[in-house]
Amino acid sequence: MHAPVLPASPDAPLSVTVANARLTYGGIPLYEDLTLRLEAGTVTCLLGPSGVGKTTLLRMIAGLAVPEPPTAIATGDGRPLAGRLAYMAQQDLLLPWLTVLDNVLLGARLRRTALTAGLAGRARELLDRVGLAGRAGDRPAALSGGQRQRVALARTLMEDRPLVLMDEPFSALDAITRLRLQELAAELLAGRTVLLVTHDPLEALRIGHRVHAMTGHPATVGTALAPPGPPPRPADDPAVLALQGELLRRLRE
Incomplete structure (x- = not known):
């Protein structure tokens, strides 16, 4: 039986809202009116095709990409995000x-x-x-x-940190290790606000409280799917597998 590795977050659960996000590359709009809310103390998973802007959105929240007006990124307590987030990029760095x-x-x-x-x-x-x-x-x-x-x-x-941004954190792992570390992340990040980008629908539905598909040009974020029960959910849970079909349908659209 392992003792908790991480202490309780020193901050109260943190909500974050991205509203009216706008960003263009080479005159082509990546976002025009994108909105996403990260509920305090929950894991939000974001899926979408390559190039749709998922990583850019993470970087925007982290302060590593500069959006255009009228983009607003606000916290529920009104305090800045600086010093209160951890960011895991696709590359191990x-x-x-x-x-x-x-x-x-x-x-x-x-x-x-x-x-x-x-x-x-x-x-x-x-x-x-x-x-x-x-x-x-x-x-x-x-x-x-x-x-x-x-x-x-x-x-x-x-x-x-109370806010954790993760960009495909398990992509380089074999299937069994991936399942095990999904469970570990769900355990150790409980109570923190997490935005996790993944290409794996089953991963999102196992460990996310809210799962969004990001699609279109310019990109928009669809209505959240809310898998039943607390994460991590069994990979063979019939309810999870049923939602996987719905999530794939949304991604195809």
Whole structure:
């Protein structure tokens, strides 16, 4: 029986609303009037075809992409998002000269936080939970692509932020490891507000409280599907499989 790796979030559950989002590339509108609400303390999953703008939306919320007026990104408590979010990109972005452990502790290192035994112990426990026990002293070059992605997941979880943005966090994993880490993420991110981009309908329906299809040119976000029961849901749950058909229909449209 594992003890919780992450402490309770120091912030109250955080809601985020993106309203009237507009962004153009080369004179072609990517969004014109896109709206998405992230409910506090829930996992929102976003699916859509490649190039529709899912990653750009994550980057916009993270402050890494600059939208055009009249875009508004607001939090439920009115405070800025700076310092309150963790972002896991599609690429693992591990620093090759650091060990696995130091990559997991990278945020603390950059903030010049004292690397206490407790902090290092929590990082090692996260590595254990993602299946990398005994690899803390390795360099990223010694790891497979799936193992590197697991280090990036541990680093994201280590940040302990009330808002977590994740861009295809399990895409490089084999099927069984993917299922296991979906369950781990659902456990460790409980109570946090999460926006997770994925191309896998079953993944979204297993761990999301609200699942949206993002489609069209310019892109819009469709009405949410709400899978029954708490995540993580069994992959063979008949209700989940039925909703998978509906989600695929929305994506085809």
